[in-house]
Amino acid sequence: ARTAAVIPAAGRGVRLGPGAPKALRTLNGTPMLIHAVRAMAASRHVSLVVVVAPSDGETEVKSLLDEYEHALPERTEFLVVPGGDTRQESVKLGLDALPEDITAVLVHDAARPLVPVDTVDAVVEAVRGGAVAVVPALPLSDTVKQVEPRKDGAPELVVATPERALLRAVQTPQGFDRALLVHAHETVPGTEEGATDCAGMVERLGRPVVVVPGHEEAFKVTRPLDLVLAEAVLARRRA
Ligand code: CTP
Numbered sequence: 001a002r003t004a005a006v007i008p009a010a011g012r013g014v015r016l017g018p019g020a021p022k023a024l025r026t027l028n029g030t031p032m033l034i035h036a037v038r039a040m041a042a043s044r045h046v047s048l049v050v051v052v053a054p055s056d057g058e059t060e061v062k063s064l065l066d067e068y069e070h071a072l073p074e075r076t077e078f079l080v081v082p083g084g085d086t087r088q089e090s091v092k093l094g095l096d097a098l099p100e101d102i103t104a105v106l107v108h109d110a111a112r113p114l115v116p117v118d119t120v121d122a123v124v125e126a127v128r129g130g131a132v133a134v135v136p137a138l139p140l141s142d143t144v145k146q147v148e149p150r151k152d153g154a155p156e157l158v159v160a161t162p163e164r165a166l167l168r169a170v171q172t173p174q175g176f177d178r179a180l181l182v183h184a185h186e187t188v189p190g191t192e193e194g195a196t197d198c199a200g201m202v203e204r205l206g207r208p209v210v211v212v213p214g215h216e217e218a219f220k221v222t223r224p225l226d227l228v229l230a231e232a233v234l235a236r237r238r239a
Pocket residue numbers: 007008009010011012013014015016022023052083084085086087088090091108109110111112220221222
């Protein structure tokens with residue numbers, strides 16, 4: 001029984017603005033992807049990390065991993081595969097690369113470079129304890145409104161306000177029984193955009209998804225302000 005982490009890192013990072021693919025942008029001098037890889041490899045439970053690289057960036061990612069080899073634990077094995085057009089496709093390509101003996105899988109966004117190892121371990125432990133799908137999540141601070149799809153020119157209209165106390169913002173790594181996640185990817189149809197998280201696919205199969213506490217530092221680097229926050233968190237860690 002071995003646990004692997006699949007890191008989808010093939011996105012362009014459109015919301016972050018022009019520049020290199022998001023995972024290759026640096027935080028305090030180190031590529032975001034390397035921070036994310038280290039965060040996964042930091043867990044003693046994770047023996048293999050599969051990086052799903054931008055489709056034109058496989059070679060670059062391989063040489064980055066070589067360059068940072070000294071900063072990564074020796075016990076961890078690494079694989080790099082090219083990604084697809086959606087996150088869902090990229091995750092599928094990562095799953096396809098897993099060796100037979102992997103029984104549990106973490107899927108972790110390269111765009112969440114600062115997740116603490118305790119959060120990673122909590123997810124792995126829940127999976128090893130028998131949960132088939134596990135998500136780290138936090139309560140929301142904003143109130144969330146559901147809106148009606150906008151008809152051209154008309155103002156957006158609110159249709160509902162779900163009870164905030166029952167809402168969770170879901171992070172990664174999400175943890176799964178390997179066979180179940182593979183089955184989900186084989187049977188749940190992909191939409192044009194693809195699923196934005198893996199647990200949603202498991203939910204569609206009617207299987208239970210367990211929540212464990214997430215962490216503020218597991219936030220996703222999505223927009224330019226998130227880069228400012230990420231670099232401040234790193235600076236605080238070093239202080
Ligand atoms: N991802 C991927 N393959 C894709 C799209 C996304 O591997 N075709 C990965 C991203 O690299 C990221 C994670 O999925 O690590 C979460 O996606 P997101 O934050 O949306 O990143 P991007 O899709 O790159 O950003 P944007 O949506 O702003 O373009």
